[in-house]
Amino acid sequence: MTERADPAAPLPLVVLGGYLGAGKTTLLNHLLRHADGRRIAVLVNDFGAINIDAELIEGQDGQTLSLAGGCVCCTFGADLVGTLAGLAQRTPRPDIAVIELSGVALPAAVMRTARLAPGIAVQGCVVLADATDIGRLAADPYVGDTVRQQLADADLLLLTKTDLLGDHEAARGEAGHALSGLAPQARLIARPAVEVPVEVLLDWPVPTAVSGDEGVASAALWSVPRPMTHPGAASTASTLAFASASTLVPGRVDVEGLARALADPAAGVLRAKGLLQDADGQGRLLQLVGPRWQLTPAVVQAPGRLVTIGRAGQWTSSQLEHLVRQARVPAP
Secondary structure (H helix, E strand, C coil): CCCCCCCCCCEEEEEEEECCCCCHHHHHHHHHHCCCCCCEEEEECCHHHCCCCHHHEEEEECCEEEEHHHCEEEECCCCHHHHHHHHHCCCCCCCEEEEECCCCCCHHHHHHHHCCCCCEEEEEEEEEEECCCHHHHHHCCCCHHHHHHHHHCCCEEEEECHHHCCCCHHHHHHHHHHHCCCCCCCEEEECCHHHCCHHHHCCCCCCCCCCCCCCCCEEEEEECCCCCCCCCCCCCCCCCEEEEEEEEECCEECHHHHHHHHHCHHHCEEEEEEEEECCCCCEEEEEEECCEEEEEECCCCCCEEEEEEEECCCCCHHHHHHHHHHHEECCC
16 A cells, blocks of 8 residues: 655656557556556546546546546546646545556657646656557658657557567567657566556655665566567667665755666666755755656755666666766765
């Protein structure tokens, strides 16, 4: 069970995009089934355009669906800013909001609009791509422009339906080749939507305690079956598993420098969240999705804390410790 969100902090928002049939609704139902106490608010243009599993729906009140575990689904129509502002003021407030876009929507445009909403912090964009069809769609003379723009907007790119490719190396190579260069800034995850640990995609609380000595990172590993290799991916990337590393961060740190280091593609970090003291002793909440990061004011009770998720074999606890040590600044 997760901790409740800080009501004074901005409400984190993740945008979920991808072309028709990529698996967005499958992923959304997976997130709702594994919310583990998180209150997730799902925003859609129209209930008729989304197929939330019936057993997750507890009731409907006007333009809002009550979902299992305190989650909620609401429509926003033409007033996305107003709907988001209302969610930020809702009691009890959600822990995170997820916008599921239509299959032809452009994520960047929606994120620009969402940033206008008071009390909202746009975390990033997760775009899904069907591994069995993305090559054809990206080259299609009618829909290719839309598909390529969706991919270019991604912070995390989820290549779905890899289980349908089996052992056909040519098909897997074609899918990887289609994505190479189309989303150069995105972190790539290649696996069926229901096999992705939800912590990679959703916000999660910074732990109140970390096992081990102060400042020493602890790690966990999620093994994920059906590895997939493809041209164009970072040579050190591993699609076999995800590694989670967390640490206590006593004292002050250069939070912007630390954020930039975590966002470096060479690090292999997919997600990060931290409550840290900056060089001036002010509390900062660090949120990172793929290459995108942001800092917002926060109340930090010493020591600071940092949680990260990256690629197993590329991101390790020792790397996290090293980056934190480099970011330390002396107290006045």
